Amino acid sequence: MKKALEGIKVVDLTSALSGPFCTMMLADYGADVLKIEPLHGDQCRTWGPIDEKSGESGFYCYVNRNKKGATLNLKSEKGKQMFYDLVKDADILVENYRGGVTKKLGIDYETVKKINPSIIYASCSGFGQYGPLTHRACYDIVAQAMGGMVNLTGFKDTDPVKVGPSVADHVSGIYLTVGVLAALHHRDMTGEGQQVDVSMFDTIFSLLENALVNYTMAGEISQRNGNIDPSIAPFDIFPCKDGFTALGVGNDRLFDTFCHTIGHEELLGDPRYETNDLRCKNYLPELQELIRGWCMEHTKKEIEYIMDEAGIPCGPVLDVKEAIEHPHTQAREMMVHCEHPTAGDLYFQGCVTKMSETPGVVETPSPLLGEHNREIFGLTEEEEAQLKEEGVI
Amino acid sequence: MKKALEGIKVVDLTSALSGPFCTMMLADYGADVLKIEPLHGDQCRTWGPIDEKSGESGFYCYVNRNKKGATLNLKSEKGKQMFYDLVKDADILVENYRGGVTKKLGIDYETVKKINPSIIYASCSGFGQYGPLTHRACYDIVAQAMGGMVNLTGFKDTDPVKVGPSVADHVSGIYLTVGVLAALHHRDMTGEGQQVDVSMFDTIFSLLENALVNYTMAGEISQRNGNIDPSIAPFDIFPCKDGFTALGVGNDRLFDTFCHTIGHEELLGDPRYETNDLRCKNYLPELQELIRGWCMEHTKKEIEYIMDEAGIPCGPVLDVKEAIEHPHTQAREMMVHCEHPTAGDLYFQGCVTKMSETPGVVETPSPLLGEHNREIFGLTEEEEAQLKEEGVI
CATH class of the missing domain: 3.30.1540.10 (formyl-coa transferase, domain 3)
Structure with missing residues (x-):
């Protein structure tokens, strides 16, 4: 089957949810996503639900399907060299470290650009790559609060409440995908790479809708209103x-x-x-x-x-059970099946954006920790064992 | 300044929020977006806040900045012919009619493809282009409810509550942009066009996060939990x-x-x-x-x-006032200014995805109704007057 992003090589340094949601989409549409994890693995490998038999995280599995996985100690000299080799012919790099961390590790855009000038270097973080709060750690709940969404959600007579699911993480990942693909078209046309920067704070802010213009145009500070629409009834x-x-x-x-x-x-x-x-x-x-x-x-x-x-x-x-079992969900293949080597039959969400000629597909399960070390780094069995012993992979 | 989507021609048949949010992004990154409105205008031209002096909708203004605007009666034969002429050399068409309406109007993908085989035809609707509910009208609140998000938002001891801002509309628009750009890359590589289909129902469903795998892997039906995280404390x-x-x-x-x-x-x-x-x-x-x-x-x-x-x-x-005035919002240019010919100084949200070489920019205000009729359809003053009289534009 034809795939929209066939042949596109993505070096994926992301962890948890926002960045991985972006590279999940790139992988669903056919990019070759090489997920590089620290030696102890992406932190979300420990997040529930955990499959009792295999110890695999259901969360990790769904957001990392279709990707290949390797481990790499970016703090070791040899590990850094292997990373530099890896990005030489990559089309895209995606990372979601806190602002400033890539520089400290020597894997920031300025460094990578010298190795590969046409790379698209995409970053997702709580507060972005510049601005007074760039250094700050951020969770979804903090972005929802500061971006203005929590104050607009909930009933008038109860406390404000956050959106249940992690909307700041997800939507930042989708915005990052927009940036990566717009940059890819620009590169298709000109050969030029660039840096793409999305912040969870900006993401939430961008969803405030007429609350923004109600303030700038009419001076009104919108407040939460439960389930009632202020301008339509019933x-x-x-x-x-x-x-x-x-x-x-x-x-x-x-x-x-x-x-x-x-x-x-x-x-x-x-x-x-x-x-x-x-x-x-x-x-x-x-x-x-x-x-x-x-x-x-x-x-x-x-x-x-x-x-x-x-x-x-x-x-x-x-x-969630009713939504999963709804005939419309089934008809639109919004639940897909995947066979995992240790966790067995997995069922999770399909691809939202339906493309008639290059549909997104779930073909391979999320990688075991370091599963594709040899393939990704081009190692013999002996070299792999040696690097493991040295604490590099 | 270089723009990622320079030279890309978009025929924009969208109205209200979901579709226009997609074409807003395409326009922000440089595409030539030609917004085609019915003779009475996009319905959201009447949505508040309304500028007292000019009668312009603040809502319409922000979601349609950077676009050119024309009017067209797609139910008239002449109007349909002008539409067919317009799509001949378009790169992208975006629409967000209810499922089935484009067919009735004779402007569906099958028809447009015959005129322009390499076009990317992107549709956003409540329930998508296929599936048992495809015919149904949908508002943001319905998609939030059926997609499973409302049930997961709010406190345990109060009723479930919708997300304040229209998250189904916005995020569907962003997903649609992902599809358009992935299809654009595929077309850059192969010359082949295709249809892209996003539904608000699928969009919400895709954000349920671990609630999905909690059910499929552990059999648990997640319930709303206010602001408390089930797996981290405090x-x-x-x-x-x-x-x-x-x-x-x-x-x-x-x-x-x-x-x-x-x-x-x-x-x-x-x-x-x-x-x-x-x-x-x-x-x-x-x-x-x-x-x-x-x-x-x-x-x-x-x-x-x-x-x-x-x-x-x-x-x-x-x-919303505090979020707008936050120094970080200012530093990241998340509020931008635009001069509108009748509404004067407008202030609204900037571009989320920051691109170092081809940044998104707000350069021109939203169009007045039919403002670019002559430019878009290549008409003389007389032809324009004649078509107006005939009720075509």
Whole structure:
């Protein structure tokens, strides 16, 4: 099968989640990703869930599928030399050390560029390669907090709350992929390499949407508002018989349909609900309560069916099991299977971006620690044993 | 200044947020993005905040900067013909209609491919171009709910809550950009075009992180857990004197430093807190309360300073004003200025992915409705007037 990034060599120094999510995408679309781990392995090899039999981390497995793996002690002279050899003909290098660390290790862009001027050197970190906070360590929760997202998430009358999954890590990884691929096109056209720099702080900041312009244009400081949309009503998440359901009645025409659908035609004559603007102003508490009452008499499946028939955007709040088992997830191959040499059958997410001619595919499992040392560094069995003994690989 | 996507012609049929966020990135990095709007304009031209003087939407302005704009009635025969002429030499087409609509309009991939076989045709929709739900309308809130994110966000003892900003829209747009650029590289190498398909449902599903493998590997159905990390402690958001602050004490060494920093050395001898594993088990309620107590005696600025000195990852929960005005935001040019012909001085977000040789830049404001009709369609003044009268542009 044809692959979009066939023949592209990526030296992958990333660990944990943000950087590996980028190189996962590059590998899914066919790049040859060589993951270089420290001798004790990527820290996320110890993150749960851990397969009892093999000791493999499920987390490590999914974010590192399709990659080849080697170990390398970058603090040893020999290790550094092997790294310099490796990047000579690489197309892309990806790293997610804290700002400043690559310089200390002697593997920063300035150094690598001298060896390989056309390389694309991509960095992902909490606060980026420059700026007053560049030195700071950062976790996803810190980027979510400082970037402005936590303050906009949660109910008015409860504390602010972070997004459950690590959205700063993931989205930074996706932005980094955008940068790598834009740089690749530029290199295709001109032969010129460059440095790409993404910070988790910038990433979160870029998602604030109209909160940004509400401030710069109207002077308003947006606050969290639970599940209620400030400018459309009814547009909310409602408790129902067996869970919760999201409903978006986006305009007057839909509101008309909606009132008939739930058997509350009397709302249509009510001057408080005549326009979307009025519905926003008068949504609380009565209109919300009335819809809640109707929802509490139905299951989420029933509501979904009824609203789909009526053409009203609606969807149940699914837990992870329900989302995984959903026929749409299956039809779009968003769950894939992979056979791992020690952990056996693994099931995890597929590729989001569907490409008709060069689809992303999961072909090989994540590497065992140092599995491809000989292949990646071109070593004989004896050389491998010798380097291991010396603490280089 | 060099630009990564210089000379790339993009026909942009998108509206609202997800698709326009993709073409915004393409335009920021230098592509020639021709935004084609229906005669009444992109729906988001009416979304707040609205500039009082000019009537321009702040939302429309930021997500459509750097683009040229034309109007076109795709339901008229002449309009369709002008569209076919326009795509003849385009490199990329981006659209975010609901699944099935492009076919009805006669502007789907199969049709466009006949006119321009090497085009990259990129689609973003709620549920994608195939699968049982492909026909359904979708809002961000529905994708967040069905994709599994809402169920994982919020506190244990309150209702599930959506992510404040429209994360499904934004991230789908970024994923679509990845697909467009991967396809562009493939076309650079082979001359072959293709279709790219992203769904908001898949996008959200792909961010569920270890919740996915917790289910497939360990059979656990992850539930929302507020701001507490299930596998690291202390790792939480704490109320303080003047707001909230995020703190991540990621390992034993940091916990040692942390106890000294907050003047609670007695915790170090406590067998309940000896290892991260034990701290996770025994975090609630006592250890959390003790840290809350310490935080309540300090402001978020004080805590940030103290923790930064100690090297402990930490950050205040910033509101949008604080995030905008943060020196780091300024240093990384994450707020940019643009002069708009009717709305005047606009300030909105900059480019996340920093590229050393071909940086993203904001050079021109979003187009007025139909501003570039003559340029984009190559019309004389008379032809333009005539087509307007006919209801074509």
